[in-house]
Amino acid sequence: MPGKTYVQATINGEHTDFLCEPRQSLLEVLRDVIGLTGTKEGCNDGNCGACTIILDGRIVTPCLVLAVEAEGKEMTTIEGIANGSTLHPIQQSFLENAALQCGICTPGFIVATKALLDENPNPTEYEIRFWLANNLCRCTGYDKIIRAVQDAATTMQEAKA
Amino acid sequence: MTTTAYEPNMVLVNETFDVVGTRPIRHDGADKVTGRALYGADFDTAGLLHGKILRSPHAHARIKSIDTSKAEALPGVLAIVTAKDLPTTKAGVIVDFGEGNMELKYLRDNILASDKALYKGHAIAAVAASSPHVAEEAAALIDVQYEVLEPVLTAPEGMKEGAPLVHEDLKTEELGEKTDKSSNLASHFRHTKGDLDQGFQEADIVVEREFNTVTVHQGYIEPHPATALWNQDGRLHIWCSTQGAFVVRDSCAQILDIPVSQIRVVPMEIGGGFGGKINVYLEPVAALLSKKTGHAVKIVMSRADCFEGTGPTPGSYVKVKIGAKNDGTITAAHAYLAYEAGAYPGSPVGAGGMCVFSAYDIDNVVIDGYDVVVNKPKTAAYRAPGAPNAAFATEQVVDELANKLGMDPIDLRLKNAAKEGTRRADGPVFPRIGCVEVLEAMKSHPHYSAPLEGPNRGRGVSIGFWFNIGLASSCSISVNDDGTINLVEGSTDIGGTRASIAMQAAEVLGIAAEDVRPSVADTDSVGYTAVTGGSRTTFATGWAAYEAAQDVKRQMIERAATVWEVDADSVEFDKGAFKSKTDPELSMSFKDLAGRLSSTGGPIVGRAAVNPQGAGGSFAGNIVDVEVDPETGKVEVLRFTAVQDVGKAIHPSYVEGQMQGGSAQGIGWALNEEYYMGEQGQMTNTSLLDYRMPTSLDLPMIDTVIVEVANPGHPFGVRGVGEANIIPPTPAIANAIHSATGLRLERLPMNPGAVTEAGWKQRK
Numbered sequence: 035m036p037g038k039t040y041v042q043a044t045i046n047g048e049h050t051d052f053l054c055e056p057r058q059s060l061l062e063v064l065r066d067v068i069g070l071t072g073t074k075e076g077c078n079d080g081n082c083g084a085c086t087i088i089l090d091g092r093i094v095t096p097c098l099v100l101a102v103e104a105e106g107k108e109m110t111t112i113e114g115i116a117n118g119s120t121l122h123p124i125q126q127s128f129l130e131n132a133a134l135q136c137g138i139c140t141p142g143f144i145v146a147t148k149a150l151l152d153e154n155p156n157p158t159e160y161e162i163r164f165w166l167a168n169n170l171c172r173c174t175g176y177d178k179i180i181r182a183v184q185d186a187a188t189t190m191q192e193a194k195a
Numbered sequence: 196m197t198t199t200a201y202e203p204n205m206v207l208v209n210e211t212f213d214v215v216g217t218r219p220i221r222h223d224g225a226d227k228v229t230g231r232a233l234y235g236a237d238f239d240t241a242g243l244l245h246g247k248i249l250r251s252p253h254a255h256a257r258i259k260s261i262d263t264s265k266a267e268a269l270p271g272v273l274a275i276v277t278a279k280d281l282p283t284t285k286a287g288v289i290v291d292f293g294e295g296n297m298e299l300k301y302l303r304d305n306i307l308a309s310d311k312a313l314y315k316g317h318a319i320a321a322v323a324a325s326s327p328h329v330a331e332e333a334a335a336l337i338d339v340q341y342e343v344l345e346p347v348l349t350a351p352e353g354m355k356e357g358a359p360l361v362h363e364d365l366k367t368e369e370l371g372e373k374t375d376k377s378s379n380l381a382s383h384f385r386h387t388k389g390d391l392d393q394g395f396q397e398a399d400i401v402v403e404r405e406f407n408t409v410t411v412h413q414g415y416i417e418p419h420p421a422t423a424l425w426n427q428d429g430r431l432h433i434w435c436s437t438q439g440a441f442v443v444r445d446s447c448a449q450i451l452d453i454p455v456s457q458i459r460v461v462p463m464e465i466g467g468g469f470g471g472k473i474n475v476y477l478e479p480v481a482a483l484l485s486k487k488t489g490h491a492v493k494i495v496m497s498r499a500d501c502f503e504g505t506g507p508t509p510g511s512y513v514k515v516k517i518g519a520k521n522d523g524t525i526t527a528a529h530a531y532l533a534y535e536a537g538a539y540p541g542s543p544v545g546a547g548g549m550c551v552f553s554a555y556d557i558d559n560v561v562i563d564g565y566d567v568v569v570n571k572p573k574t575a576a577y578r579a580p581g582a583p584n585a586a587f588a589t590e591q592v593v594d595e596l597a598n599k600l601g602m603d604p605i606d607l608r609l610k611n612a613a614k615e616g617t618r619r620a621d622g623p624v625f626p627r628i629g630c631v632e633v634l635e636a637m638k639s640h641p642h643y644s645a646p647l648e649g650p651n652r653g654r655g656v657s658i659g660f661w662f663n664i665g666l667a668s669s670c671s672i673s674v675n676d677d678g679t680i681n682l683v684e685g686s687t688d689i690g691g692t693r694a695s696i697a698m699q700a701a702e703v704l705g706i707a708a709e710d711v712r713p714s715v716a717d718t719d720s721v722g723y724t725a726v727t728g729g730s731r732t733t734f735a736t737g738w739a740a741y742e743a744a745q746d747v748k749r750q751m752i753e754r755a756a757t758v759w760e761v762d763a764d765s766v767e768f769d770k771g772a773f774k775s776k777t778d779p780e781l782s783m784s785f786k787d788l789a790g791r792l793s794s795t796g797g798p799i800v801g802r803a804a805v806n807p808q809g810a811g812g813s814f815a816g817n818i819v820d821v822e823v824d825p826e827t828g829k830v831e832v833l834r835f836t837a838v839q840d841v842g843k844a845i846h847p848s849y850v851e852g853q854m855q856g857g858s859a860q861g862i863g864w865a866l867n868e869e870y871y872m873g874e875q876g877q878m879t880n881t882s883l884l885d886y887r888m889p890t891s892l893d894l895p896m897i898d899t900v901i902v903e904v905a906n907p908g909h910p911f912g913v914r915g916v917g918e919a920n921i922i923p924p925t926p927a928i929a930n931a932i933h934s935a936t937g938l939r940l941e942r943l944p945m946n947p948g949a950v951t952e953a954g955w956k957q958r959k
Contacts, residue, residue, distance in 0.1 A: 071230070074236075079498065079883075079884070082416055112230035129224040129225070131848075132848035136416075136417070136467040137227035140227055170888060172413075172414045172859075175855035175857075175859030178852060179891070
């Protein structure tokens, strides 16, 4: 068995280091080595988006990233979205709009939405649907998720104004 | 019932309450938007080992030998199990899942194959190792020798004389009688009402068509996880994501041949199920591996394992013939339903037979149902299991009748709609139901009268029925001295039922929904509670919460009487306050009295166990606009309206969510989803890229109309909402495609290839 590699990265603003095998995905390390289980595994091949995180400003599915590739990178996971003891407006909007049922896809949707609104604070319905098309939800039919994103965008715009 | 100005989501309210019918934030919400909620795969414990299951690469093969020696020699491997490690089972034992059941010998054989692999993905052996990677490597080192046999893959093929036999010892049950005929036909049932021949003679017009559907999967985003610890004291602990903790307990007790009291099942949060997380797959295997190693063992399925090694819903062949008079009165209907059971008997054809014509009041009916074993995974429940296959046929034939009679398709349905007193062909007489109200809400919806402009566009409608179920539920409530309550229940929360259950208790006690702390307990800590399925949770577990709250109320009234030194009969509870009927000075809020419990006699705990019989059926209807690309055959859903009678919407947002989610699954089933099978019975699209479920970009907003025709069999009128909504989408979309193109699509999915091919056939 190959030896383990020492990796240093920044996760949710904190300097983090870990040992991993070269074959371990970033998803596996986040969940099983570091213990950040809020990032969910739905397919392990990049098609469901449940494990979506922000890596150096871009959304990625860490099931398709090797953990050793995280060296020197900055990551935001679902555990890094809330503002201390207050929910992020996106999280609050998902709750108020009942935009989740089972909740397994929710962390991925919230992280992807964060990246969307960082880049495009006032997206159209089509832009939201296009951006979130890599995140599968089987419970909601997306209707309430789209509305939650629209509401969150409005709230965040108003907070800025 | 009339609708007012258009809103995307409308509620046609029948009765208002203080808490019931409002939209509080769900109690488990913060945990679920922060990633803190713990699902099955998130479970960890000291000394945890990881398991991997080796699955059959063949759809049908005799297992000649299994050599595990190389795998055992791999460093890090601690145990390997095969079917030989399972206790032998008694014949004839039936294991009931609440929604479906299975003979124990088949259930055991599905956990680990004994002499034959009956489908690609059938579990053959399992490994426990120090890491998931080592377990996977070890599983690949297990040497299984197979004698490959010819597979049989569809119900019509399976029923043919001379077809390869899935089970050599399976004898057909013909109309309730066991025959000595060896066949893949497990059973044939028939429901009759009136005189079919006479009914067709009375008809002025008869339409008959044949339809085929293919295997589809529930597609929950969370793959099955299970961890088992067979402790050194003999007790087995299981942490899993399941729709029924007690079903897992009882199934494992039967399969492992140990008393139920030796098993504790801890239901973790569940990432979707839709019926597919009722049966056990991993739990008994993890238990065996734990027993061999003395450690907890966790197994998590891959996505391909989910497709190939769990229970999808069946492909089917359905023939429907309906006759009507020129005025639209339906005089006769015959259905021939042949469903794939998968590798063991027990397709949902029985439920298909209960639903195929149940939206209609028809005097002369025959329904024939055939349950056929094939070399595919054993089917499991999927949202109104069996009903969509039947409705895809019935609702297209009814649409064609309307076209030929020159009638509005909703008017034709209204003319023949089932109502209170209608007897279904399978026996039951309908109590108060909302079929007519749903059709009327569809007809008066602005969508139905909106102009549909542009070429290649069409509009379709349809309706569907699901009976819903009751079954046992338990609940206990303890009163906190700050005036809140803790509510313990046994229904796993798959989509907001903590809220819908808590709200029913809050309504009784005159407190806010936020003043209830609901929790889902393990099987040691709450009374028996049946599966989260059959649209029963808000109905039955909600009723248990209602009764437990009534128990609390009774005890609180007695306590108020003690405090005031009056007779309990003279105390009443109204709008959150205890009051003396005689002395207006004597009044105490729920919160005030709660704060005085410890000084007036001690804590109060309410409890209830119910087994309600009054489940009320639900009707769901759709209006759908589509555009069909004439070049590629691709169908785009432009507008979609879902209407459903739910009895009473406890939390309307989550009721709308169920209707929207069921509609989306129905749209996926209609247009894209299928197990694409190779000739040797291998599913060739086992990823979520190739098994194409709807994405956000594929769907429009899904408008809803909640119709409330109260179920007389529930304190708040709840019927349940989870399932009926998946029934109408496939035929409504087919009818819309017909309206756009003139083409009748007789098979699912109606993907670009199918639509294009139907166009070629028409042009010939």
